[in-house]
Amino acid sequence: DGGITQSPKYLFRKEGQNVTLSCEQNLNHDAMYWYRQDPGQGLRLIYYSQIVNDFQKGDIAEGYSVSREKKESFPLTVTSAQKNPTAFYLCASSIKGYTEAFFGQGTRLTVV
Amino acid sequence: GQNIDQPTEMTATEGAIVQINCTYQTSGFNGLFWYQQHAGEAPTFLSYNVLDGLEEKGRFSSFLSRSKGYSYLLLKELQMKDSASYLCAVRDGYNQGGKLIFGQGTELSVKP
Numbered sequence: 001d002g003g004i005t006q007s008p009k010y011l012f013r014k015e016g017q018n019v020t021l022s023c024e025q026n027l028n029h030d031a032m033y034w035y036r037q038d039p040g041q042g043l044r045l046i047y048y049s050q051i052v053n054d055f056q057k058g059d060i061a062e063g064y065s066v067s068r069e070k071k072e073s074f075p076l077t078v079t080s081a082q083k084n085p086t087a088f089y090l091c092a093s094s095i096k097g098y099t100e101a102f103f104g105q106g107t108r109l110t111v112v
Numbered sequence: 113g114q115n116i117d118q119p120t121e122m123t124a125t126e127g128a129i130v131q132i133n134c135t136y137q138t139s140g141f142n143g144l145f146w147y148q149q150h151a152g153e154a155p156t157f158l159s160y161n162v163l164d165g166l167e168e169k170g171r172f173s174s175f176l177s178r179s180k181g182y183s184y185l186l187l188k189e190l191q192m193k194d195s196a197s198y199l200c201a202v203r204d205g206y207n208q209g210g211k212l213i214f215g216q217g218t219e220l221s222v223k224p
Contacts, residue, residue, distance in 0.1 A: 033212060042199060042216035043155070058211060090154060092212075100145055101212055103154035 002027045006091050006104035013111050021076045021107045023091035030096055032074040036060060037088040049074055078109065085111045114138045116215035118200050123221045124190055132185045132218045134200035142203035142210045146174050146185045149197045149217065195222045
């Protein structure tokens with residue numbers, strides 16, 4: 001079955017550690033996105049990529065990094081520079097930059 | 113700049129009709145999307161408008177006025193399972209691309 005897979009579903013890390021969240025899609029979509037959602041809030045864009053080997057910062061990119069070496073994969077690294085990393089992280093993809101986006105099931109990151 | 117506004121919460125009665133409004137200000141426009149999100153889950157796509165007018169899909173309809181920067185989602189024959197957060201999103205860009213920006217979401221409670 002085609003879809004977007006985020007792993008793991010729950011992730012715990014100690015403060016000061018970098019952590020990488022996985023996002024893989026087998027939908028042959030060109031565009032991929034990373035969002036952060038805090039309790040009772042909407043989705044805020046961290047990074048997005050419309051083509052392999054290219055990506056752009058969203059509204060809250062500070063403390064995060066990404067890579068897009070393969071069309072299928074768009075991993076997000078939460079670095080120790082991110083002040084409040086505890087949140088629900090959602091990855092999405094779309095066929096092109098103008099079509100609807102489909103979401104993975106999300107990774108809930110807790111930093112203690 | 114960019115701004116997407118929608119009411120924080122709404123309450124409606126089972127079997128009734130509810131309209132959720134969304135206003136937006138973005139530098140570019142490449143389509144407006146509505147998503148439904150149940151607590152703790154990923155958003156799921158509901159509707160897409162790129163031209164002015166009404167798009168109907170079963171119990172759900174969405175309207176767009178680009179000149180007014182305004183959209184609404186209309187839910188008919190409300191069911192208890194429609195209790196969820198409804199997210200308005202705008203693709204801010206040109207030439208079939210651009211980042212997908214979300215509003216803060218409207219929490220809809222359906223009462224018996």
